[in-house]
Amino acid sequence: MKISEIHWNDEARQKVLDDADRVLQDAVAAVAATDDAADADKAYAALVSHMKDKFIDWEPGPDVRTYADALAAGEIETESRD
Numbered sequence: 691m692k693i694s695e696i697h698w699n700d701e702a703r704q705k706v707l708d709d710a711d712r713v714l715q716d717a718v719a720a721v722a723a724t725d726d727a728a729d730a731d732k733a734y735a736a737l738v739s740h741m742k743d744k745f746i747d748w749e750p751g752p753d754v755r756t757y758a759d760a761l762a763a764g765e766i767e768t769e770s771r772d
Contacts, residue, residue, distance in 0.1 A: 713744045718757050719768045727761040734758035 698706065717740035726732040734750075737758055742748045760766050 710745070713741055714753070714757070717741050718761065718766060721758075722761055722766050722768050727766075730755075730758045730762035733761040 697703075717737050720740055721727055721733050721736040724736065726736040734755055737754050738750050741750070741754075757766070
């Protein structure tokens with residue numbers, strides 16, 4: 691078996707993605723409850739701070755900026771999760 695053939699099965703892979711989504715959702719909800727949410731740059735920094743220790747080899751991507759901008763624009767609803 692080649693090392694490139696080793697990977698998570700579909701169920702485990704989906705759980706990893708679901709867990710990553712939950713970390714992102716929790717970070718956005720936490721920042722939404724603070725004064726940092728009103729400023730996109732502060733919201734971005736707060737989101738990065740919330741998530742940086744939750745992932746191996748963390749690098750914030752464009753999604754973090756998207757949600758920081760949405761927080762600053764008041765576009766995030768935190769009442770319930772779908």
